[in-house]
Amino acid sequence: MVKNIMIIGLCLGCIGLQRTIAQENIRPAEKKRVVSPEVHADNKVTFRIFAPQAQKLSIVGNWMDRNAFGGNGKQAMQKDGSYWSYTTEALPSDLFLYQIDIDGAVLNDPLNVYQVRDVSNTFNYFLTGGEQAALYKVQDVPHGTIAKRWYESPTLGSTRRLSVYTPPGYEAGKTKYPVLYLLHGMGGDEEAWPSLGRAAQILDNMIASGKIKPMLVVMPNGHVSNTAAPGESSRGQYPIDFFTPDVGSGKMEESFADIIGFIEHNYRVKKQKSARAIAGLSMGGSHTLFISSYLPNTFDYIGLFSAAFRMNEKAENAVFRDFDKNLKRQKDNGYRLYWIGMGKEDFLYKTGEQYRKMLDDIQMKYTYRESEGGHTWTNWRLYLTEFLPQLFQD
The missing domain is CATH 3.40.50.1820 (Alpha/Beta hydrolase fold, catalytic domain)
Structure with a gap:
């Protein structure tokens, strides 16, 4: 039980460093903004997370087990200094859901504000490029x-x-x-x-x-x-x-x-x-x-x-x-x-x-x-x- 509490505390501590400070607070501009997820022109997607003390990180995405009921395959992230990252293969034109597994605690990506609820869980989401996903994006057209x-x-x-x-x-x-x-x-x-x-x-x-x-x-x-x-x-x-x-x-x-x-x-x-x-x-x-x-x-x-x-x-x-x-x-x-x-x-x-x-x-x-x-x-x-x-x- 103590170990689980320590892991969750570690995860929350790592994530807290990435969160944007509240609007009423002012801080100097960051030298370089870290983006996660980053959807590339070829529909490969890169995820990044700051977790210097974590031992193992994985991306949990619904594209990894497309046929399962609530499919949730995993792919390991690689550590580079204080950051972890993972880049997918080229994905189809669609909307995708994912979370991040940090030492066994499955959490949402702190750098991605876009979330959606499915039954009793919330997930981050992103849209790739292409004709099908274009139908799912807000375009510059008249809106209902x-x-x-x-x-x-x-x-x-x-x-x-x-x-x-x-x-x-x-x-x-x-x-x-x-x-x-x-x-x-x-x-x-x-x-x-x-x-x-x-x-x-x-x-x-x-x-x-x-x-x-x-x-x-x-x-x-x-x-x-x-x-x-x-x-x-x-x-x-x-x-x-x-x-x-x-x-x-x-x-x-x-x-x-x-x-x-x-x-x-x-x-x-x-x-x-x-x-x-x-x-x-x-x-x-x-x-x-x-x-x-x-x-x-x-x-x-x-x-x-x-x-x-x-x-x-x-x-x-x-x-x-x-x-x-x-x-x-x-x-x-x-x-x-x-x-x-x-x-x-x-x-x-x-x-x-x-x-x-x-x-x-x-x-x-x-x-x-x-x-x-x-x-x-x-x-x-x-x-x-x-x-x-x-x-x-x-």
């Missing part, structure tokens, strides 16, 4: 707005929060827009797609380039046992659960009409089936396939990104009990796009195969996209950029 809105859910008997993206010019105009309902995975919340998914940046950039139609994007909280993201509700600051009690209960599916009603009452949107789309990743993919069948004449565009299927075999309600009948009604009612994306190494790959066979058996048409890698935000951001251009084109 992401608002955090509270809505009443009579079905759940609670007031809940969601995120709403409105396209550039929405506030000053009178145009009515189509809507995409975009759902997160297990452990996520209404902040997952705006932060990890870079939804606003993708939408701004693709609208500006003319690749997609302007639209509203609604990103609700799919864990009905929580009313909002951690720290954003009256529940206060609580330990964040990955698997909440509501997972697979069908309550999200049963209450989804409350979300549609709120949006169509409070925003200038088109209210016909041809102007509604729904898509989701993992648990949100499960929500998507069950919501779109439970409300079988509501959405013309459906997107399943690494979708799960039944997540709780014990749950019994109309969402699951009548699924086969609802799916056939959805097929008979017609739709314009049923899009499925799955990584070749995804742990849900077999689940996806089984679900596609179910669709084949009833001759329900779909578009299938198989990508490299596994159950990762790399794939889900990619799928969003490929799904969006197919929406609302008529």
Whole structure:
């Protein structure tokens, strides 16, 4: 125990030397600013950290084990005087997460102020160059707005929060827009797609380039046992659960009409089936396939990104009990796009195969996209950029 305390104290002491002094304090300008991470023109990335007394440092990055669920491979850093450094091979065009392991204590990079939360952990992030990552960056284009809105859910008997993206010019105009309902995975919340998914940046950039139609994007909280993201509700600051009690209960599916009603009452949107789309990743993919069948004449565009299927075999309600009948009604009612994306190494790959066979058996048409890698935000951001251009084109 004493050894662990000493290690953590050492790490914090090393890192403290690098942190910027508070704004009200004044100090002489540094001779040379140390940059970490430094993204080079060839997409190699160099990390640096000041830790003169540390014995072993490693970079823990999600690109090192791309196929794992929360992959966290390590690469050793090399010491040069008081600094440690590591340079990657050339990385793909994407957004990446990482941390630094200092003698067994895994911490964030003190030289990188850019952080993002994923479930109950925070990570540093950086973006490389290239065409795909350019969609995830803030470009000099007209920008939409992401608002955090509270809505009443009579079905759940609670007031809940969601995120709403409105396209550039929405506030000053009178145009009515189509809507995409975009759902997160297990452990996520209404902040997952705006932060990890870079939804606003993708939408701004693709609208500006003319690749997609302007639209509203609604990103609700799919864990009905929580009313909002951690720290954003009256529940206060609580330990964040990955698997909440509501997972697979069908309550999200049963209450989804409350979300549609709120949006169509409070925003200038088109209210016909041809102007509604729904898509989701993992648990949100499960929500998507069950919501779109439970409300079988509501959405013309459906997107399943690494979708799960039944997540709780014990749950019994109309969402699951009548699924086969609802799916056939959805097929008979017609739709314009049923899009499925799955990584070749995804742990849900077999689940996806089984679900596609179910669709084949009833001759329900779909578009299938198989990508490299596994159950990762790399794939889900990619799928969003490929799904969006197919929406609302008529």
